[in-house]
Amino acid sequence: MKITLYLRESRNEIKRLIKDPVLLISIAFISGLLFLFIVFPLIKVFQYSLWPEGEFSAKYFAEFFQRSYRWRPLINSLTVGALVALFGTVIGFIYAYGITRTDIPFKRFFRTVAIFPIISPPFLIALAAIFVFGNHGVITDLFNLDWDIYGLDGLVMTETLAYFPIAFMVLEGVLSKVDPAMEEAALDLGASKLRTFFTVTLPLATPGIATALLLVFIRSLEDFGNPIVIQGDFPVLTVEAFLAVTGMYNMPLGATLAIFLLVPTMIIFVVQKYWVSRKSYVTVTGRPSGAGLQSTERRTKYPLMAAMIFLSSCVLLFYGVVLYGSFTRLWGVDNSLTLENYRYVFSVGGQYISDTVTIALIATPIGGILAMIIAYLVVRKKFLGKGVMDFVSMLNFAVPGVVVGIAYILAFNTRPLQLTGTASIIILIFIFRRMPVGIRNGIAQLQQIDPGIDEASTDLGAGLFRTFGRVTLPLIAPAFLSGMVYMFVRCMTAISAVIFVVSADWQLLTVALLHEVDNADLAQAAAYGYVIIVIVLTAIIGLRLVVGGLLGRRTTLFQPE
């Protein structure tokens, strides 16, 4: 009975679709793009791994389990991921709670510090760790330490600092939206502040905490830049997959390792999307919930503030030392100041700068528009396979960059789609990897807009495009613009996918940075890093002014992933 009902529903939906050809074509077009640039490359990865020479062979899989140097990196990656998720969430929680739930001063400063690592290439922190804790590091020399920063310690430290902002943003969102009425009720009933925290606040925030843990875990698992600098003798899977492909041209091996990298991230992604996020205990009303319960107690305030000051100083120390390092002549030996490194960056790297910015500027608007269209289709329209489109468009978000990179060179290096070596392949990677965030933003924003407005437009005779362009888009403009800013930032700081596809014609700044680090030319690497940061900051501030001027309202320029 259910099946016939489902079939009839589907048939009706198809009939409805055929009556609206514009919608039909849009859906077909978008589905085509999603399949070609998200699903097809992944299929290729599986193909290369399990059908290495045209015939089915589980040889590489078997080898993975037999040789310790193949599976140990996976264990290492998971270990690092778990630790980073834990520490990152704790730190993120400290910041989030301090900012949303107490009345400590300098909140803007703390918030800025908490978000800062996002606008820099993530592996700049590994470089900073060497500047600070390496054998000639600032702290090492100051305290005469005997600590080897390479390896597990270094990885956990750098990735925690690089990714705690994600936990922070998720938790900030959650903690600021928990209905204060619950806590007030507990307090009224006589519970102490501490008890309220543990029995009311924390449980209500649990889905947010779970989300933070999972998201940071994924980011740590897929991290490539930091490990390649500081993993030392503690190999992780992303680097192994990279070396398999670029160092050994062993595509089947690279594909196999990619699959083993994909499995944990996919599991986590699915768990988060279909289980944790459904259990949100946050009350979402149309009105901002204003100030939650703000604690003025010294017992909570001062320790939190102390922790936040300490952590902020760590972040500032790291970035500060890199800035200083970029002006040194020869780090560790000759610390005299010079502009030579920047001169180098602008001469040798001048082409890289223009390449990177060009590609980012092309990818950003295309990705932004595509994200909005998909968000619109997913939220407002009902059609067959909507759930699939929703899932697929978010898929690349869970796929580690290294896997995407490998998948794209496997999929697009032969006719008819020979894109390797061109700018297009880089642009495509950027678009389809970064789109999910734009889609999420769009969906969130669209859900807050009464569908009645759209209906009014269509009732008055406007077609799909007209409604979208003149009614919906202006209303979701903040999400659109913040999505674009985010996309631009990620384009400028991306490394793990694009390192596979740079060519003699098109080079990227982050790849150049990595080469300098690989060559142990630290001061030059630092200069590259800051050039990237300056470009990103300029874009963000520039857009903030434009948005502020145009729309006259504040927007949050960053959303957690």
Add this chain to the structure above:
Amino acid sequence: MFRRLLIFSLTAALLFGLAATGFTAKETLHMYTAFDVDEAKIYMDAFKESYPDIDVKWVRMSAGEVLARVRAEAKNPQASIWFAGPSTSHIAAAGHDLLDPYTESLAWQYLPADFKDPEGRWTGFYTGFIGFATNKEFLEKHGVEAPTSWNDLLKPVFKKEISKAYAYTSGTAYTTLISQLQAIGPKKLGWDQEDEEYIKKLSAQIHHYTKAGSACVTEAGLGEVAVGIAFSHDIVAKGIAKGYPVVMSFPKEGTGYEIGAVSLIKGGPEPQLARVFFDWLMSAEAQSLFKKWNRVPLNPQAELAEGLVTAAQVPVIEGFGGRITWYGERKDEIIDRWRQITGR
């Protein structure tokens, strides 16, 4: 209003994109080079002065990575010339039929047989010797001398204090490996029992592996590790000449050397321009530029750097040159064994 802004920015982006990916009046030569970026720039700038109409677009990768790239692009090569890197990697590429022979350059006349491919698929243009770069401060602190033997590297004082590159990404590291295979144990081709034991013990002494061959010199200079194993020209140019406190030494059992090669990639987009660069490279004028990086040029008329490390000063393994081709042809198998032993 907003819509107009949107349309405007989209059109701008599209036009910008079209213009940027558009054409230039110059001719472009696409190149892969294994030279350090700082060093490559020296030659690119000089070439540009002699040939201002040729725009060279180059990507820097370690020799093993170039090999991997050229293999990956075999059906649609993106570059026309492979500039630098030990001949062993070029030999491996020739074995996969990825290179175009070229025997018309002037180098063909002055190069002895060991320094060029008999069929002209690769041509040597410099050499360099594998040596050790050791941090002076470390030596003072621990009261030891710089290593002068392959076995010195196994001393407890150097445990986890050595860095070198992966044998499969770096030409430097592969040359190191084949030097070790020949210097240690009985003089026979390929792996033997003593070689395996040595490599196993050495890998326990390694702090970390790098992708690029000369990175360990800077790391030794910085004091991140005590000893780096690299080519003499890199040790001088990136270590001593830059002001890092490193000292260079060679193993007394004998060390190997590289024949730095250049080759034309088969099916590359600009074969003619590649030949122009090739010919320029073989000239005395171009090879005199190696002074700046302390490389040993193969053109007998090139000027040499002062105090250059030449074969006369280094304990070279006897007959090493004659075996390079053998080791180049078997690169894959030899490295596979290395990976199994070291677990990396």
